[in-house]
Amino acid sequence: MVDFPRETLEIELKQWIDLRDRVAQAKLARHIAALANHGGGWIVFGFCDNGTIDPDRPAELSLYSRDTFGNIVTRLLTPAFQCDVQLVRSSAGLHYPVVRVPSHSATPIGAKADGPHDVKGQPQGIRAGTYYVRKPGPKSEAALGMEDWQPLIRRCVTFDRDTLLADITRAIQPRVEPPAVAVIDRLKTWHEESESRWQAIVERATALRWLVDIGTHHCQLSYMIVSDTGIAIPAGELQQVLEAVNRDVRETVWTGWSMFYPFTRPEIAAALHPEFADGSGVDVLESNLIGDGDFDISLPDYWRYSVDGRATIVRPYREDRQRSVEGKGRPAGTWLSPETVIRETTELVTHARLMAERYKGSSVAFRCTWSGLAGREIDDWNGYWSPGRIARADQRTTIGSWDVPVLAANWHEVVAQLACPVLNLFGLNDCSAEMVAGMAPRFTKL
Structure with a gap:
């Protein structure tokens, strides 16, 4: 966001302003309300539109603090909430304030006070009783018609529904139901064929720059x-649907680099393909971020989403990035973050649940497969884990099937069932639904 800044519906760029000025505060409150009502977003200071x-x-950035933005929200918006503020260092060595605006919950965010009045008595920046949303431009404007x-x-x-489901089923322990044999076989075939397709793309990446062999060091989720009547997503709306679901997923997991996000930049844009190399099969939206292997503008994800509700993403470990190696001081291929494993599994489960709800899936x-584990040690970005937890096995695959209401109400347990077996290979035997729940508040922060 600070090396390649651009405005989107989720990101608002702002020039340097005097945060003590009440008009500037009112304008910021409008953007904060609109981003919250959009499902969350970011305000990045120090850049023109x-x-x-x-x-x-x-000269100094002390006013760009959590307290400053907390006071703006408390004074001008309702219900009140907390924004996080980080000073993010660009590759050029300069720091820029980045404000993380969370999503609204069961109640939209409204303006509870006017901004300062001008000479004609009109409020500036924000008007009491108004609900603001993000609109193409991008702009932060009052919600008007039903499209807003x-x-x-x-x-x-959805937020209120999930809370109610959680209350009703809190005492229910979700069981891992083995999928029907036909479902097992079809998903396994999809998983393996997609992995083979990805391996072929890796072999053609002539300028591939990654510190380990991504053909053996990656995960695939x-x-x-599943539906009695089948899933049929119109091919023409698949990209738009994925964009919309991506925004909703961010209420639970937001890393800045989302799964199944259909980029539109020409060199990395998602595109429709036939399912099979001979041109047969259903339509599949495919995103190849490997390209020729030059990752100056991307990370080497590869994903596919079929119009009949099958999805897969192949993702090399972020621990093996050049930036991770430099920041952590550990060689690529030598460690794995439990939080990353659990967070990415959470993102997958959340995405699946939202898509299933949208198209009336029953389960x-x-x-999920993690490869290239042997010799890696449990570690994390903050150095939390004690040393010596090293995997001897090289690969772990987990499977399971759950009804859609369970994915909404007891997702901590579902994630634990899928992710904990890979962490058990490292001797992390206390991995559980409680551990997932403890980590969950960090999943919306970079």
Whole structure:
């Protein structure tokens, strides 16, 4: 966001401003409310709307603090909530304040006070009683017609519905139901054929720059939505649906690099393909971020999403990135983060549940594989784990199937069932649903 800044519906770029100015605070409150009502987002300071650097950099950045933005929210918006603020260092060595705006919950965020009035008595920046949303431009404006209110109302209802389901089923321990044999076989075939397709792409990546062999050091996470009537997503709307679901997933997991995100930049844009190399099969939206192996603008994810509700993503370990090696001081291929394993599994389960709900799926089957584990040691970005937890086995595959209401109400347990077996290979025997729940609040922070 600070090396390649650009405005989107989720990201608002702002030039340096005087945060003590009440008009500036009112304008910021409008953007904060709109981003929250959009499902969350970011405000990045120090840049013009076109992404160029604002040269009027202040001498110090102490006012860009959590307290400053907390006071703005408390004074001007309702219900009140907390924004996180980080100073993010760019590759050029400069720090930029980045404000993380969380999503609204069961109630949309509204303005409870006017901004300062101008000479004509009109409020500036924000108007009491108004609900703001993000609109193409991007802009933060008042919600007007149903096209503005519909996605906002849907998120509110979904949030309240999930809370109610959790209350009803809190005492229910979800069992891992083995998928029907036909489902097992079809998902396994999809998983393996997609992995073979990815391996062929890796072999053609002539300029591949990664510190370990990604053909053997990666994870692959797949799911299949099951319905008695079958899943049929119109090919023409698949990309739009994935964009919408991506925004909802961010209420649970938001890393800055989402799964199944259909980029539109030409060199990494998702595109429709036939399922099989001979041109047969159903339509599949495919995203190849490997390209020729040059990752200056991307990370080497590869994913496929079929119109009949099958999904897979192949992702090399982020621990093996050059930036991770430099930041952690450990060679690539030598460690694995439990939090990353659990967070990515959570993102998969959340994505599957939201897609299944949208297309009336009854259950979802999962198949998850982690490869290149032998010799890696449990560690993390913050050095939390004690040393010496080293895997001897090289690969772990987990499978399971759950009804869609269980994925909503007891997702901590579902994630534990899928992710903990791989961490058990490292001797991390206390991995559990409680451990997943303890980590969950960190899944919406970079």
